[in-house]
Amino acid sequence: MKETSGISLDNAAVAATPKHLLQFAVDQRYDDYTLVDHAVWRFIMRQNIFFLKEYAHKVYFQGLLDTGISFERIPRIQEMNDILAKIGWGAVAVDGFIPPAAFMEFQAYKVLVIACDMRQIHHIEYTPAPDIVHEAAGHAPIIVDREYSKYLQRFGEVGAKAMSSKKDFELYQAIRHLSILKEQPNSDPKEIEEATKLVEHRQKHLGDPSEMALLSRLHWWTVEYGLIGPMENPKIYGAGLLSSIGESVSCLEPHVRKIPYSIDAMNQPFDITTKQPQLFVCRDFQHLKDVLEEFASKMAYQVGGLEGVNKAIECNNVATCEYSSGLQVSGVFTEAITDEKNSPVYLRTTGKSALAFGNKELPGHGINYHKEGFGSPIGKWRQTSTRPELLTDNDLRELGIVQGKKTKLEFVSGIVVEGKIDEIVRRDRRLVLITFSNCRTKYGDRILFDPDWGAYDMAVGERISSVFNGAADKDAYNQVALVPKERTIKVPSDAKRKKLENLYAQVRKIRESKTGYERLGEIWETQQAEHPGDWLLSMEIFEILDTIDQQPDLKAKIEKFLNQKKATTKDLSTLIGWGFRLVEYHKRPEYQATLQASPK
Template structure:
């Protein structure tokens, strides 16, 4: 078992299905030239501009200048740091990305940007993910921050509109990287993203968490305001951004939780960046932000966040049981049940999955479920009547396993409408309400489906079209130059012929640069 296989083996099944083969042989000589150009430029520029760990981190994680790294090479090196990496196809769902990161696994897009987008691409690519994120995790404290940041993002509650925005961003990135895309297709994709953004009813926890991640792990600076250094992967992997970010044109402000409320535009250079004092400062801000989330606050706040999100999330009850479902209603009681909790009864829309400690071993309940809050006890079987301090009274017949029949109830003496058949739970409190299923693997087992997204169909098609769009004669020139470089054969006569041949492709400055490098005198 090689290093990559060992990384895959430690992933749960629901994450493994987003992993694709890197397919190293599919990288063209032109792709390799793009890598060489960008890494050469970045390494030279960042030697004195990036956090000191960056250059040593390139070596520590198996990332060289001359060729695109293989996943096996990276995993051999990353394993020594307690991390791993897997290939994915372009954008993956935020919950998948953050869960992988919380497990110490980098999701590295297998694709590489085109020659036309060499300065910057909003789409995930191997340059951004490997040369940007991987080197800095050589610093163990920062590596721990990335894991913790992944966990916070994973636990944050997202909305149905967040999903629409994600799908629109993914679609736009595919279209823009596809050389066969028409102007009309690009315009439609841009309009779709605009409409998705306009559909947002409010700024979700997940969006705020992604902003914090963006302004730190992606576009973060570190050190003093007067002379900061770069550590964010988005800056470390973009020639244009790396050169621009330290100029006086970019406003530098101290890092704070305000970054979670600061929007960003991925299509342009950032006019303002946040500067962390040091890596410990990242933890201070993350912990302050984390304390505002439903995951940490629970109670009424958590319930309201889950209700307005209209997505599947999970409640953690006082005894540790977890209920995964869509929260649809919370009825207030006559008096508080616990600190931060005045809700008497919560309605959950099925399917409802019961788990404990993040593990479920039973089939989800297909119907409605109710959670009543307060001191009380339900019999396992038979008739019951429960009166709670919140003013809620429930009675019915317990079948067993939490299922109840002929359920009736009143709240503050007034009858309330209840389902005749339901799952009923009692809890003295609600310490947490967190995003997504408590057991993602079990939820995926019952309700997940392989589709074009997880197989990366759109990205795969775009990648194939990029390769086929290259003129055969141009592809042959890149291939020969790559062969000469790897064989260290510097035939001056042949190089002169290649130099003349490049004039047939006036837009191919990268090819001319490759040839000129080989023709340059050597010490």
């Protein structure tokens, strides 16, 4: 089956994902994976069985089986979707890093984003760029655990509300650019150095971290690099560790500091381009949820008020302020007028704005109507002690607030709204909006709205109860998804590389068909003559010969070659050592049982 799309609309979770998120989806282009790619995948996955069997959280291996992830070949997104659907999740293919807000919102809809690039052979241990090993073999298996699945979705819900800053996005762009360069073949070292300095500069000058920046740290130290269990013997559950052979081995060693997980982890920055000097250990997955809710309780979307409105203004991007009536105002907030108690009494947006309720745009109140901005008072009215949103139609009549009649509303703050009432809007029995014509709105001597400006739509609500990132109804608002313009770079397949890929294909066919063993010597000699720098193909041939216990002379030659590589090439020493240990482990009954249970 050829993979043709990053979107699987027959998966319920994916089908429920809003259009503005699906703009990030790309084709997996499964046929673009080479046999070298599949060999790298196979090596990593089999190493994971070897090492993580003892050190990963107990759900990990069951998760590999339950999510249909093969140890032998790179998974298809469609196949994963079919299996993830059984636990209420889905997956879409994306191109590398996507903006944190979009990543979080996908999680809220129970959709895993899977970067479909495959790390190069010289990045087997670790890659700074997200790839299909990290996403499919790191994130996917752990969500089989019900408590963790709830945590991940809840994190997405909270993260989708988090206020971010322009500097956050600039840092994301710098990190994405650096990760692309580091995974790009034949990158210019000077260019990598300059990109690294840019990341460091933007990290250093981030200023006071936004909600999104702090939440991203909690995400990093749990979902990506988390440990779980007793401090003296924790297990691995973070996807960044599960997908990194090198770091999964080193992370449990004494030189990596282990810290009990708490909300204080939000104060610990991280470097995405290197191994982590410290890790956080949670007691259990409920512990993660408790810390997340502790953080969320202090966020603008739960606190609202002037603090929240100021965060909306500071972010200089589309945000939503929700009145206590439930009316949601979305746009770029530019002003909050406060009273003598420093409480917000009037807010204003500039440029295209929209009104919504329950995250659904109110008819006639989209960006085409409110294209120049929106402004409205906040608070109680002098005429009544009742919260304005709770006033009934009878209450309004007694106050002289009747459609078609002129009225004068005085707010406790001192703001005065005077004009003819054209429309009164309710949602869920709450008063949310009053539209005036020939209206003047004043605060002391300041004119906030003049009759010559047209109809005046006045939001109703005692206070601002919630402030969050983005538009309330993103699809209706037509909020531009910040899809990265810079794309990940594929390894070019020239004639020489295609010959190497053909050798890998031949070895895979021999291994899977269990025939043609007599050709292994010829294949190895060709590899030695034309691709002497490659080591993984030699390891695959060595493994086959050890398994069938044939051609001892050829096996000895290959073993000598690999040991020479191991001794003379620092970067390969650990990998080749692991490869030899894996060949021995391959013979054990427990490995064979695991291999037999895995999808093919």
